[in-house]
Amino acid sequence: xxxxxxxxxxxxxxxxxxxxxxxxxxxxxxxxxxxxxxxxxxxxxxxxxxxxxxxxxxxxxxxxxxxxxxxxxxxxxxxxxxxxxxxxxxxxxxxxxxxxxxxxxxxxxx
Amino acid sequence: xxxxxxxxxxxxxxxxxxxxxxxxxxxxxxxxxxxxxxxxxxxxxxxxxxxxxxxxxxxxxxxxxxxxxxxxxxxxxxxxxxxxxxxxxxxxxxxxxxxxxxxxxxxxxxxxxx
Numbered sequence: 001x002x003x004x005x006x007x008x009x010x011x012x013x014x015x016x017x018x019x020x021x022x023x024x025x026x027x028x029x030x031x032x033x034x035x036x037x038x039x040x041x042x043x044x045x046x047x048x049x050x051x052x053x054x055x056x057x058x059x060x061x062x063x064x065x066x067x068x069x070x071x072x073x074x075x076x077x078x079x080x081x082x083x084x085x086x087x088x089x090x091x092x093x094x095x096x097x098x099x100x101x102x103x104x105x106x107x108x109x110x
Numbered sequence: 111x112x113x114x115x116x117x118x119x120x121x122x123x124x125x126x127x128x129x130x131x132x133x134x135x136x137x138x139x140x141x142x143x144x145x146x147x148x149x150x151x152x153x154x155x156x157x158x159x160x161x162x163x164x165x166x167x168x169x170x171x172x173x174x175x176x177x178x179x180x181x182x183x184x185x186x187x188x189x190x191x192x193x194x195x196x197x198x199x200x201x202x203x204x205x206x207x208x209x210x211x212x213x214x215x216x217x218x219x220x221x222x223x224x
Binding site: 034036044045049097100102 | 111114116144146155156159201203205212213214215216217220
């Protein structure tokens with residue numbers, strides 16, 4: 001399970017694109033990169049997962065360079081409701097075990 | 111997506127009593143479930159892995175006699191906080207992976223020990 005490092009907090013404004021970068025220098029060959037979103041007093045919610053290159057779904061994009069030592073979560077045109085904590089995790093498919101880092105507290109301002 | 115529920119959503123108890131928290135996978139079976147604890151403005155801390163039909167695996171520093179875990183069926187795991195103390199007050203969250211290895215988290219249980 002690779003250790004991940006993210007910025008503690010980020011500020012943005014409504015309508016802007018937000019990019020949160022996570023470093024995972026010792027990521028293992030079998031590790032996937034997964035991002036979760038958590039609102040106060042709620043359980044984390046899955047956002048996106050990838051192994052390499054780029055993954056896009058209806059809410060976000062995930063960019064992973066060839067060396068996989070970092071990844072960037074991209075949230076297009078954020079709204080106030082995107083204010084939350086975002087966690088980046090590198091985990092091995094067969095182990096299921098998720099170890100959360102400190103996360104990034106995103107504040108979207110009007 | 112799959113749904114994981116927790117019950118109760120919040121509980122207040124007196125110091126010295128025991129509290130049971132249930133975690134259910136509503137539309138899928140989970141041979142493994144996970145229990146986390148989260149203090150205010152902190153990250154989730156993995157406490158233990160709940161295994162259906164066998165003993166739970168606890169993370170370092172988590173007292174197994176304090177936090178009893180029972181994975182009674184493929185859809186239910188319970189966490190019992192025994193002899194609760196105010197420092198056990200926290201937000202407890204469970205998760206379960208579905209057949210595609212995607213983890214789904216419960217809504218959490220807010221425990222307050224007076």
